[in-house]
Amino acid sequence: MELQNKKIPLEQFLKEREQVLSDWKTGSSPELNLDHAIAYSKSLPESKNLALLLMKAKKENRTLVQPRAGVPVLEQHIKLLQHLESCGADVLPSTIDSYTRQNRYLEAEKGIKESEELGRALLNGFPAVNHGVEGCKKVQESVHAPLQARHGTPDARLLSEIILASGWTSNEGGGISYNIPYAKSVPLETSIRNWQYCDRLVGYYEEHGVHINREPFGPLTGTLVPPSISSTVAICEALLAAEQGVKNITVGYGMGGNIVQDVAAIRTLQIMTERYLKEKGYHDVFVSTVFHQWMGGFPENEAEAAGLIAFSSTVAALSKATKMITKSPQESVGIPTMEANGYGVKESKYIINMLQDQQMVDSEKLRIEMNQIEAEVTCLMTCIYGAGEGDLAKGVVRAFEQGLIDVPFAPSKYNAGKILPARDLEGNIRILEFGRTCFSDEIKEFHRKKIQERADFQHRPISFQMTVDDVYSVGLGKLIGHKK
Amino acid sequence: MELQNKKIPLEQFLKEREQVLSDWKTGSSPELNLDHAIAYSKSLPESKNLALLLMKAKKENRTLVQPRAGVPVLEQHIKLLQHLESCGADVLPSTIDSYTRQNRYLEAEKGIKESEELGRALLNGFPAVNHGVEGCKKVQESVHAPLQARHGTPDARLLSEIILASGWTSNEGGGISYNIPYAKSVPLETSIRNWQYCDRLVGYYEEHGVHINREPFGPLTGTLVPPSISSTVAICEALLAAEQGVKNITVGYGMGGNIVQDVAAIRTLQIMTERYLKEKGYHDVFVSTVFHQWMGGFPENEAEAAGLIAFSSTVAALSKATKMITKSPQESVGIPTMEANGYGVKESKYIINMLQDQQMVDSEKLRIEMNQIEAEVTCLMTCIYGAGEGDLAKGVVRAFEQGLIDVPFAPSKYNAGKILPARDLEGNIRILEFGRTCFSDEIKEFHRKKIQERADFQHRPISFQMTVDDVYSVGLGKLIGHKK
Amino acid sequence: MKSIVIGVIGSDVHAVGNKIIEYTLENAGYNVVNIGVLSSQEDFINAAIETNASLIMVSSLYGHGELDCRGMRDKCVEAGIENILLYVGGNIVVGKQNFDEVKNRFTKMGFNRVYPPGTPIDQALGDIHQDLGE
Amino acid sequence: MKSIVIGVIGSDVHAVGNKIIEYTLENAGYNVVNIGVLSSQEDFINAAIETNASLIMVSSLYGHGELDCRGMRDKCVEAGIENILLYVGGNIVVGKQNFDEVKNRFTKMGFNRVYPPGTPIDQALGDIHQDLGE
Ligand code: B12
């Protein structure tokens, strides 16, 4: 059937569902009966519902704190989450391992077993599908804060079924953001279609009175992504989700490093997502934002990493994003120990609390940067709808196919990979090479001017070496890359 | 002889000098011969001169990083400084112990001996006078960065002689800032007179071609000091120093916690110090600024403390202060280990480097805060000159006597101690109780309004309890104190 | 109303905690005799004798506490107030040290209660209440 | 011009380092055969055979390196390229582990060089140069 941005009819959804649940043995759990799952979800306290918590936080102008965390063995995972909660995490994650993300449940099974035997983790996350509803419910019942699945799965249908039936109230991802940065050869049609299912499932829960939050993955490749690119993807995914009945969406952004650009990005993202939703007829969707602490290569030294974490938190607090995802001082080395992860939470929470009553001051400069992002997003959105002849889902597929939108450093072969970012003299992320992206001449001129200023200042030619230097720079302790 | 703001005549200075040098046995070192000391200082490389380094940093719009550090045993102290240098400190300190600060050299001697015997430090700093020129020179010759003495000594004449003869190129302190927060019953006349000597000594070096930096101690009690109070003290000390021939002055400020107020304070301090120096006829004095990371009670948890250090660094970087003094994650517990101190330096330096190309954006709000501080400082300076009938030294003594200027929480009985600070709704430090300070009615009205807003918001009466809550708050993880 | 002598010992000028201790103890209903910063052992003892105090609370923040507090109990004995309660708190030694050992050192010196860094005065109110039995 | 096969093994999609390695090795004068992310052991080996490569550089960033790399040397032997150089680098195990032990594990698997986290490709150029002897 041809992909289109259209709510999946109930029967079709239920029919597909049978197939999805038969994918792996844990799909046959009686707990996956929808009536049962809805009843169970309704029996949980409101304080465990992320959709509600986000509404509350946004009203209070507060920024919630959430780490990433997941280990293969169930008991260890519970212990980990309880520790993070005690460190002040407002929202708890379960980061899913990479085999599960690729639907390789057999390998995940092996990974769990070996991790148990060797007494050390061999998987990089929590294999939720293998643990099934029974395991995931146990996790949920062992903590107080709302739970969210965080992954990177092009086909997360079974995973989504399992976590929602377990009382987890949020699912990260989307047909673009969990494909382009996370896969090599999954067609966008396929991942978008699969995520329509995931969103439809959330829509089903909503129709039956259970609020569920959905969060497109904002940072994409985490590496020098211009704010307008990531915002456009987030807005598209918000619109696709809303069509399937999602009512509570958190759009995300990965910190760039220039404070003004970062705050401008969060503010614009909130405003434009709401605007597009309204414009397209989705009037009852609640929108909030999530700010990711620096998502690119981290410094190796733990003191420096701790500095970067607090700096990220400062910017998040000033932006008044509704939620912030934390890193740990061990980021550059590997999956953090429980203690290191808790350290990141404690440190981040401290800064958020300290800055509770301050926000970025309005200025001409901030306004200019917001206008710039707005103009760029508008440009991209217009050409996506154009490419789809009015249909967003088709538009997204074709726009990527034609390189009209392009994500830097993405592994997917369905991404053009021609765009090259680089920083300007103040560290703002700009575009050095546009590929076939459909930005207007005016926008291109703006970026060229900014990059030229830097080239002049650094006495160097404009080239990929600039981008490379910028990829390394934050890890080496500077925002703007310098020639070696 | 009556105290006045007048350069000490050379003969008088040299006569007094004989007495000063006879205070303790190390004063008789032949290295203290002025010709010899000047020749030695001139033989040192420019890179070891803090006055020059500050000029360079200011030109490059860079913020230098300096920790506090001092241990009693010479070899340990050298090891400590070398470690801090390897962590990236641009300027090295030697924090002097508290017995030396009170000129109790006999007790310091005991402390050194016991520290050596027990293998752990019993003194809270480096007893420079006891170690004498020989020891202090050895310290200086063991490192590459410029050295500065940091202390809190009302009578630092002998100490100053020893460190300058040892090739240290900066001395922190001043007749007000090293008395009011650091003493109980030393009359201001005495400490100002003693610091005129210290400044005259620097003047002597300058006259003989050796640049020496002087740094009034900006943060005072480190506890909720309104920016206009600390700025006024800094400006007075800059003027008193300039009169004695000092040519390179770094005025300081301890972070308050509201980003806008903090940046406004540093900017205003730079501008107004320069303005007053010019106005009073000192045309060739180079002024720079130093930002102190949070100087009040620190959080106990090391992750939180690390957060506060990076947050402080972020504000310092945005303010473009010429130098920043760092703290360690062990601040609330005790003198840090070498490693913890180095951690603070590394973390801080990382943030300074990251933010090298960004600064606080101009805004209406920033301008208002700067104007406010300017108006308050002008008010205080005018009434200090008035109290002294035109003589600054006399004016300072009388203004403190009459409580026209008043430092919160200061131990000195020569400070009125009637002023009470508290934060407003955005965390700016305002004045809750004015005592007899000579602020204009307009200024008082402004503060009252701000404090009233907070009282209304927090549903509480305006009282000392507000101040108390604010003293505890940062240590407990909030900027603005809340009722328990 | 029982009297408590408070102050900061030795060459220590940390005044903030001292002011807050005074305020807190007065609010808790004690007669507070505050001898302030830079106080010697003798200053504490004289104040205690003059005011017939039941408790001396020594603050030491700056690290020299160990040197400054030695022999204080002996001086109390000499002055005829051998049974007076002695508390010490603040940041009483240099640096981060194992607190059990620190406590041991000060207990041996004759202090009845020894508090680790970061114990705000409010947390000691229970002890005071218990020891003074009011 | 010697050929080097590069790629990211297993279910790993970290693409940034891979692109930079390609760029750096080409600048250093090698013929780079980049099989990209999500590559199996077979993909590496087939590419090496096809291009007559002297060295396979395996990247593993995501933590499953230990599971993904096992048996790779045996597969090389089976495929008749038993003498090919095998390097591995990135963040090759889960979490912060003692690197000597990690190195040992991978050496036993038959890797000629094993790099700790945070070793940028530039730092390995010397080794490559030495091992390929050009
Ligand atoms: C950016 C990033 C991402 C992006 C990647 C986008 C993309 N498609 O490329 C996103 C956000 C999508 C992502 C996803 C995930 N990531 Co990731 N990611 C990072 C991060 C922050 C930076 C990586 C990077 O690009 N660095 C810059 C490049 C230039 O450096 P590099 O990759 O290290 O490569 C250089 C060197 O390592 C070396 N090198 C590499 N290979 C080889 C081989 C040889 C032989 C030699 C000599 C040298 C060498 O040369 C390269 C160039 O100089 C790192 C942490 C860090 N380093 O700070 C985590 C990190 C690699 N990710 C990690 C994990 C676990 C994941 C996820 C599972 C999600 C999660 N749990 O958080 C998923 C995995 C998805 C998957 N299936 O692979 C972990 C791996 C943990 C471990 N090994 O214990 C890390 C270390 C973070 C952490 N501490 O938890 N990630």
Ligand code: B12
């Ligand atoms: C503000 C401050 C200053 C100000 C003090 C201004 C003034 N005159 O009051 C200034 C900047 C002048 C200063 C100077 C110095 N300081 Co100072 N200072 C601090 C700081 C940051 C906060 C202290 C404070 O006011 N806290 C808020 C109040 C409310 O808390 P408090 O003082 O801890 O008191 C509470 C509790 O401790 C408790 N308490 C106190 N006494 C007692 C007694 C009993 C019996 C009980 C039950 C409870 C109790 O109740 C109080 C109220 O709740 C601390 C570190 C920290 N805590 O974060 C360092 C600190 C105390 N200072 C220190 C030092 C070393 C110095 C200096 C020598 C300079 C230096 N090397 O940096 C000089 C010493 C000068 C001197 N001769 O005393 C060290 C002490 C080191 C140690 N013990 O190992 C500390 C711990 C910092 C550090 N980590 O190096 N300091």
